[in-house]
Amino acid sequence: MTIELVGFDGDDTLWHSEGYYQHAGAEFERIVGAWIDIRDAAVRTRLHAVERRNLALFGYGAKAMTLSMIEAAIELTGGAISAQDIHRIVALGKTILEHPVELLPGIRAAVETVAARHRVVLITKGDLFHQERKVEQCGLGDLFHRIEIVSEKDERSYARVLAECGVAASAFAMVGNSLRSDIEPVIGLGGWGIHMPYHVTWAHELEHGVERGHPRVITIASAGEITDAVARCG
Template sequence: MTDSELTTIGFDADDTLWQNEQFYRFTEREFAALLSDHGDHDTVTARLLEAERRNLGLYGFGIKGFTLSMIETAIEVTDNAVPAEVIGRILAIGRELLAHPVETLPGAAEVLSELSGRFKLVLVTKGDLFDQERKLAQSGLGELFQAVEIVSDKKPSTYESVFRRHGDGAARSMMVGNSLRSDVIPAIEAGAWGIYVPHDLTWSLEHAEAPLHAPRFREIARLAELPALLDALGHPS
């Protein structure tokens, strides 16, 4: 095995293997409607985004933190006068988010099935532990992974650790995902390949400039293109 031979591929979950952001967008619209007497949609959702940004270090990523940020925003925009029934509805729509059915993205199962016999596949996702475990179980994709890592954040050190534990180090690994900020850039900084698969909806806090000049950066339009990319890079097996 050469130093550059690819042995391990990490996959993001939300909006890479299954739909996720669209459910948040639906929830944001209902949340803004609940508070329409205190601001238009753009104003309310901008305040919500500010709260989410402030709270990431406290609550982390996921629906529970998002729900708490909605409650905080409701209190702020109403000057501490938010009715109890509005708080109750916010809690209810947070629970609905935690129970939404899993909708896998086109090509996800086929690509994972094709690659599972050729490479070590590792799911690397961040968010609420229970929610991510639920979605993985409902997706039917769990048996295709050799390992699953649900992490609090994705940094270069995260990928160094994950690919050392479950592979042959970052240099022989690849990370595939829809977030430049979380899936691609830190994986490249760790020494791995970073493959960007854009999604129509990506949370604004996950946006970043594409590392176009990084030798190990590639972009594909859809997940189904990954096997052909691997072949083109000289990693057929």
Template sequence: MHTPPRGIAMVGFDADDTLWRSQDFFDEAQAQFERIITRYVDLEDVGKRLYQYEARNIAFYGYGVKGMALSMVEAAVDITEARIKAADIKRIIKLAKDLLRHPVEVLGDVREAVAEVAAHYPVVLITKGDLFHQEAKVRESGLSELFRRIEVVSEKDPGTYARLLEEFHVPAARFLMVGNSLRSDIQPVLELGGWGVHVPYHLTWMHESGVQLTQGRERMREIAGIRELASAVRELDALAMQ
């Protein structure tokens, strides 16, 4: 594949809630957790209380199902003042195991959209979360052959993207990231001088929401669905070549 001397030289893709469903299953697990806890205490903000534990524990456990599970157990003990029964702790652990075993559900038109972009640009997959779980989802998705590289990282911030782009030998000004999260997929790349296509998902984890872009808006496009991706990439590529 010939890469022109200017313009977009590589396109990166997020995975969870960009290529396949994820937050739906986490939200359902949380709803079941809340039902368990409200048998012990009369609280309306169990979900918010759980998020406080999850946010604090990211530094220890990282992202993904296992970190959520440990946070749920800790929150359950604290919220119920240690009155929660061992059987219900076991139910909480089962919620996590069910998440880890859940079949991958690739979103509609994703394969065609990624393949269309990959026909014109090198594409890489950059996702964060538990290494074993993310690798399993990539395998089960049937999409792995479309990507030049697959990277599972502990965090998606400017430093991580800068490190990866150095490894890819691609300057930030020629890199475009596609994803559903402004916080993790778009904002860090824009801060480095890159480009982004935001594909909103109908659900967003609290940790990924509430982001206000302060720079680089002119280098981003938001699309209503993945079918619009190739057109958005071409538009930004033309701008990058100026």
């Protein structure tokens, strides 16, 4: 079947994102390190555990990470951390929310080329205000048939988008960096996944059930390969 609709992920597919979260995580370690021996505390592991615990309540994004950093800092220090350092953690969250939107190399040309041949949709998850700001500043919004900001990228979310677009899953290809969020739900519905790994990935997104060599998953190294990958689907 010919591909009728192509989806693009936002964070770390169209624009850089995870690096800012990684930087905030490193700064968080330095703040907490003034209160405990971080060599023995496994700070990143503890922070990730708090984030996972809070996903159902806070969702994804910078605000959720900030709240989880505050909670983890209080837990790790036994409540000893100062109000001043809590304020520093809040400031870290603000730096993520305010970071510039920088497109990945070659992505503008790739989206323009695909959009000239197919309907394209942007499907991204995270905090609504933050994602809307990124879409506005990325300069690509006018290329998309529709823009979907979802709380979770699962089969139900993708199935809803496909139904509203009137497209069968087998005629849909999704481009993204996360096997868990961008690829696994789509191939579970019978669609195609174009996996473009980013150089760093949040630990939660590393957990997936995509088998190596899946016949409907194409792995590429850069945006310049997207057009050819879409042509190979279907």
